[in-house]
Amino acid sequence: MKNFFATRWGIISVGAFIGVFAALLQKWGNPGNMGICVACFERDIAGAVGLHRAAVVQYLRPEIIGFVIGALIAAYLFKEFRPRAGSAPIVRFVLGVFAMIGALVFLGCPWQAVLRLAGGDGNAIFGILGLIGGVWIGTLFFKGGYNLGPTRSTYASVGWLLPLVMAGFLAFRLIFPPINEQAQNGILFYSLKGPGSMFAPLSVSLGIGAVIGFLAQRSRFCTMGAIRDFILFKQVHLLSGFVSLVIAAFITNWIVGQFHPGFTGQPVAHTMSIWNFGGMVVAGLAFALAGGCPGRQLFMAGEGDGDAAVFVLGMIVGAGFSHNFGLASSPAGVGPHGIAAVIVGLAVCLFIGFTMRKKA
Amino acid sequence: MSKKIDARGLSCPQPVLLTLEELKRGDEKEIVVLVDTVTSRENVMRAASSKGCRVEGTESEEGGYKVVIRRN
Numbered sequence: 001m002k003n004f005f006a007t008r009w010g011i012i013s014v015g016a017f018i019g020v021f022a023a024l025l026q027k028w029g030n031p032g033n034m035g036i037c038v039a040c041f042e043r044d045i046a047g048a049v050g051l052h053r054a055a056v057v058q059y060l061r062p063e064i065i066g067f068v069i070g071a072l073i074a075a076y077l078f079k080e081f082r083p084r085a086g087s088a089p090i091v092r093f094v095l096g097v098f099a100m101i102g103a104l105v106f107l108g109c110p111w112q113a114v115l116r117l118a119g120g121d122g123n124a125i126f127g128i129l130g131l132i133g134g135v136w137i138g139t140l141f142f143k144g145g146y147n148l149g150p151t152r153s154t155y156a157s158v159g160w161l162l163p164l165v166m167a168g169f170l171a172f173r174l175i176f177p178p179i180n181e182q183a184q185n186g187i188l189f190y191s192l193k194g195p196g197s198m199f200a201p202l203s204v205s206l207g208i209g210a211v212i213g214f215l216a217q218r219s220r221f222c223t224m225g226a227i228r229d230f231i232l233f234k235q236v237h238l239l240s241g242f243v244s245l246v247i248a249a250f251i252t253n254w255i256v257g258q259f260h261p262g263f264t265g266q267p268v269a270h271t272m273s274i275w276n277f278g279g280m281v282v283a284g285l286a287f288a289l290a291g292g293c294p295g296r297q298l299f300m301a302g303e304g305d306g307d308a309a310v311f312v313l314g315m316i317v318g319a320g321f322s323h324n325f326g327l328a329s330s331p332a333g334v335g336p337h338g339i340a341a342v343i344v345g346l347a348v349c350l351f352i353g354f355t356m357r358k359k360a
Numbered sequence: 361m362s363k364k365i366d367a368r369g370l371s372c373p374q375p376v377l378l379t380l381e382e383l384k385r386g387d388e389k390e391i392v393v394l395v396d397t398v399t400s401r402e403n404v405m406r407a408a409s410s411k412g413c414r415v416e417g418t419e420s421e422e423g424g425y426k427v428v429i430r431r432n
Binding site: 080082142143147149150151228229232239291303 | 368369370371372373374376377380396397398399402406407411423
């Protein structure tokens with residue numbers, strides 16, 4: 001059977017679906033220009049379980065749970081669940097940590113970067129340029145033989161671990177739901193103001209997340225791969241999905257009155273262009289070296305990829321470091337140690353890229 | 361003669377890079393690429409057909425998938 005979603009029109013329709021529903025999720029309660037942001041949502045999850053205590057970004061985002069579960073369902077339905085692991089997991093963890101740190105200096109993952117652009121936020125342009133720059137550096141390493149080594153097939157339960165963690169998170173969310181004006185319920189923390197306090201209803205977030213997870217597994221939607229394949233092979237397959245996401249989100253924002261062009265006063269954004277750029281260089285390079293954007297890592301984890309799961313956990317822990325150490329930006333600008341974190345992150349990624357090469 | 365590339369366990373872009381490198385450098389009429397995910401199979405097939413080769417993807421008897429690439 002031919003997989004429609006793996007065709008050009010397939011990936012374009014998946015990108016459009018994500019763009020439309022990301023914009024609508026914002027209308028239905030998610031924060032401004034943040035209908036879906038994989039990095040921010042994992043950061044909010046880190047806050048919800050208390051890995052950091054930044055009061056404005058704590059919410060156990062059901063979209064992330066949906067992404068993994070949806071991909072798992074698609075993988076099983078189409079016999080593509082392949083439990084595998086063992087390709088340098090510690091490297092993937094560290095890359096996940098710095099990917100998150102870089103993304104939080106910009107304030108967003110690649111999805112969020114283009115969603116911010118589609119909402120009129122001009123600062124996103126510098127983030128997108130940084131993303132392209134970071135992925136470009138990554139392609140140089142690929143050409144130079146960078147390789148984290150092969151994975152091995154393993155027990156099905158290895159592939160189940162991250163989906164089970166997500167199921168556990170869902171259970172937490174159901175047992176300890178948000179209570180009006182209460183910053184904590186049981187073990188979960190909630191934001192009373194700021195982006196963490198803004199969310200669409202649970203069923204909507206979870207449902208849309210699961211459908212996106214399903215479609216993205218079928219289509220292999222990846223924003224980092226979109227840029228990488230274009231630079232490396234001049235292939236526009238994944239890129240057409242990414243572009244379709246931007247256009248669909250832009251049109252939807254326009255229709256529902258969410259398009260507000262400008263640089264200042266944008267939601268979840270700051271105007272320090274150099275660090276919007278620099279943060280995303282680090283994030284883009286980390287995604288490239290780890291083989292997928294944060295969304296794609298969640299979908300691969302749902303397909304049984306234990307190394308992608310380690311990257312995801314790295315990102316969640318990285319969010320803890322980001323907020324606890326003052327590395328994350330805020331609308332006021334970069335955090336007190338954000339610039340140092342970008343420099344260290346770049347050094348770590350370059351160290352990984354230069355030293356992990358298979359000699360021909 | 362056919363050239364065999366074992367890209368099992370490698371994640372993208374590696375299988376595609378190895379395939380394109382062989383297409384550029386080698387001269388065998390037929391290249392057989394072994395991969396272990398459907399994603400890699402699709403990517404290798406897409407890359408080889410964009411280079412004007414005939415491609416055929418099947419299940420492999422050694423586990424995973426086999427892509428047979430023939431130059432025109």
